[in-house]
Amino acid sequence: MTRLLVTEAALGYAEKVVCDNVSVAVPDRAFTVIVGPNACGKSTLLKSLTRLLTPSSGSVVLDGNALHRLPTRQVAKEIGLLPQGPVAPDGIRVVDLVSRGRYPHQGMFRPWSPEDETAVADALDAAGVRHLSGRLVDELSGGQRQRVWLAVALAQQTPILLLDEPTTYLDLNHQIELLELCRQLNREEGTTLVAVLHDLNQAARYADHIIAMQAGAVVAAGTPDEVITESLLAEVFGLDARVITDPESASPLVVPRWRH
Numbered sequence: 484m485t486r487l488l489v490t491e492a493a494l495g496y497a498e499k500v501v502c503d504n505v506s507v508a509v510p511d512r513a514f515t516v517i518v519g520p521n522a523c524g525k526s527t528l529l530k531s532l533t534r535l536l537t538p539s540s541g542s543v544v545l546d547g548n549a550l551h552r553l554p555t556r557q558v559a560k561e562i563g564l565l566p567q568g569p570v571a572p573d574g575i576r577v578v579d580l581v582s583r584g585r586y587p588h589q590g591m592f593r594p595w596s597p598e599d600e601t602a603v604a605d606a607l608d609a610a611g612v613r614h615l616s617g618r619l620v621d622e623l624s625g626g627q628r629q630r631v632w633l634a635v636a637l638a639q640q641t642p643i644l645l646l647d648e649p650t651t652y653l654d655l656n657h658q659i660e661l662l663e664l665c666r667q668l669n670r671e672e673g674t675t676l677v678a679v680l681h682d683l684n685q686a687a688r689y690a691d692h693i694i695a696m697q698a699g700a701v702v703a704a705g706t707p708d709e710v711i712t713e714s715l716l717a718e719v720f721g722l723d724a725r726v727i728t729d730p731e732s733a734s735p736l737v738v739p740r741w742r743h
Contacts, residue, residue, distance in 0.1 A: 492541030584638030
């Protein structure tokens with residue numbers, strides 16, 4: 484079963500088509516990772532799942548309804564997004580920015596509530612930025628800002644969460660913490676996650692489902708064992724590598740061969 488489905492879609496910007504005739508089924512309550520070389524269409528595909536891009540042909544649907552025709556507030560209650568390079572308003576504090584994640588739940592007859600307060604506090608804690616809540620976002624490092632934006636997405640409390648290169652600007656320890664948090668959200672809350680990642684070993688370790696793209700097309704989709712193979716690494720990435728078993732997770736582990 485899948486709530487979020489792309490069928491024979493042409494996706495792009497203005498007159499430029501980046502992905503053509505793409506079909507993807509996002510597994511419910513799973514952690515899906517999109518991988519592929521630079522400029523292959525990973526972020527373009529992800530943006531189509533958020534309604535930031537409308538397909539010029541084909542369809543992107545949520546629960547059987549065309550995503551771009553659904554009311555904005557309804558989509559925002561179902562799908563959260565951590566985009567690439569988000570920009571915060573000048574002079575805004577961390578707690579105020581994270582509070583904006585509650586926008587879909589507000590309305591004329593539903594003002595700020597204790598539930599909103601709890602959701603923001605929980606998001607700050609989950610992203611590890613509670614101690615930064617009174618700081619100005621402008622003053623933070625790139626890694627700290629990335630974690631604050633994650634808190635904004637978590638405060639939205641959506642059943643589907645999309646993350647576009649979420650480990651950017653984070654050191655290795657914080658990358659692992661973020662991916663562990665994603666796994667926890669998936670396992671404990673049943674959140675459906677879709678992330679674009681560049682690190683194939685992190686994708687293989689944390690994902691239930693991997694989508695591999697090349698030149699705007701989906702070339703493989705399935706479990707890490709099905710997708711992360713030596714033949715696919717050579718075909719998609721031009722990489723000569725061994726694939727062995729990760730001794731910690733039993734997932735595929737990519738070991739590039741020496742280039743002499």
